[in-house]
Amino acid sequence: MAAAKALADYLVGPGYFDERVSAWPLLDWRVAAAMSGFYLLSIPVGQQLMRGRQPFKLRRFAAVHNAILFSLSLYMTIEVARQAYRNFGWQHGLRLWCNQNERGPFSDSGYKLARVLWVHYASKAYEFVDTWIMILKKNNRQISVLHVYHHASTFFPVWWAVISFGPGGEAWFCAFLNSLIHVFMYGYYLAASLGLRAAAVKPLITQAQMGQFLLFISQSVYILFVRACYRPRLSPLLLLVQCVIFFALFAEFYRRTYLRKPARQAVGKREKPEDATSLLQKALSSAAGFSVGDVLGQRITGDTWNPLRSLELGAFGFLIDGPLRHMLSQISPENGAVEMAGKVKHSVSSALDGKAWVPMLACVAIAALKAADGDPAALVHSCEDKVVSLLLSNYLLWPVTNHIMSKFVPKQHRAGATHVVTMVWSAWLSTMGHAPTDLLDQAGTDMAEAVSNAVSDPASSPFGAPAFAHAAAAAGAAVSSAAAPALERAGEAVQGMAALAERLPSSLLEKALSKSLDVLSPLHAHERSPSQLLDDLLSVKPSGALDSLLERSGTLRLPMVLEG
């Protein structure tokens, strides 16, 4: 009993049901649940009744219905924005997210905002008519899990909970954006019911819907876990769960509707996309990339190695980064959604990745880092501070890498080579999680310089792919450069370690250690060009396991610290 009360306090406390609206229509939970139940029941019953009958055309009826929802969505978009602005207003410190759901007597704008949010809730019940149109038209292909789950659950419990426990605050964002997207969606359905097919805008509408879910996921994570700024927690929690499910269902809808055909037509003509690697493979490689990258990152910043953090980041790679990348790869232009020539295709894909996904994924990665460090609240500043350097380094690393991979690296080695670069990238992210901003800006600039040097000085390399080699060196240089102050702090120890390693029996491992320490020391101390750095790296035989190398570096560092 006490546990149930604690849970209720956590989710909807301290005020529980909002008395100001509890007498409003449709807010008795039994009525709302019964309506959703009735909707669910109506589907098999309706389909059964339509069995053996001719489908209805319903042109006029569907057109009127869509015109109503189109106009209502337009009204709600404008009215929610207007009342949110009046209620929170810039002068009252309106923020995009983290606006409080005030209790106490309604202000005029607070009341009008609650009222339009209630209209939004009620409109979700009216949208049941969509499904009945599908049933009467016998458009069974449209009655998908996505569609039914969306319609049934959005009315009850999601919007019912939002209005019942907190008809204000953060709900404005969701109602506003969803209504805006519904303007386009019902505009599309209106045109379709009048016999006009707008095939070109259909995928754009689906993309907008998916974008909205990603924004809602970000919003709920932000207000629940990052800033912990919102009560009741139930609505953002429901929103989070819903939108993760919707995003997955919509990604699948997108793949099925827009990608499958071109991919089939292309059989025999085109290479199988490399991104066809399975979800499990992507999750595993991402886990490896993040954990090994973090081991390197921690070493670079000179921290004492925290294995738990590396494990947590591995879990982040496995559970979030890998699966997300898999989903995104399914809908990328590389996967056949858009027909383009090779080079253009890679550039467009990289640009889209950089613009949309990379900042998001990288911020999520930094969030995971901060959470692993036990300081999730630092995420906001880290993201704000680092997103520019992040984007810069992304554009310097990935488009070049992708281009070189497709051009020089044989297909069967591409996945492996990409994983290596991914490790460098996650080491970089891990380093960024710790390094101060100005340093990162400097590192970004260094990286730009290194890449341009590499391109203008294409000396041959053992890979037979000079640009790849130089880009890899440039990335290494940037990581090294970002770590400069940490290494400066540990400068003497590093030099000492290298010297010690020289004196140890000259096994391959010790040589490798010496070389790797050399490579990791600040660039300016050695005046090494990226190609020299690469040569150093290449002279290290990969036979020594990374772990033992790092372990060795740890044991070597100890005596120096003790001596110091």
Ligand SMILES: CC(C)(COP(=O)(O)OP(=O)(O)OC[C@H]1O[C@@H](n2cnc3c(N)ncnc32)[C@H](O)[C@@H]1OP(=O)(O)O)[C@@H](O)C(=O)NCCC(=O)NCCSC(=O)CC(=O)O
């Ligand atoms: C482009 C989409 C908006 C719609 O995809 P569809 O596959 O349904 O599109 P379509 O080309 O088959 O639609 C044309 C057919 O729909 C019929 N039609 C007309 N009005 C309709 C209405 N109000 N509801 C459902 N169907 C309707 C037309 O007569 C035509 O039938 P005919 O073919 O016989 O001529 C997509 O992004 C999408 O949302 N897909 C998921 C399916 C879905 O249920 N979406 C809505 C709820 S989800 C949602 O709303 C998410 C959110 O909150 O943003």
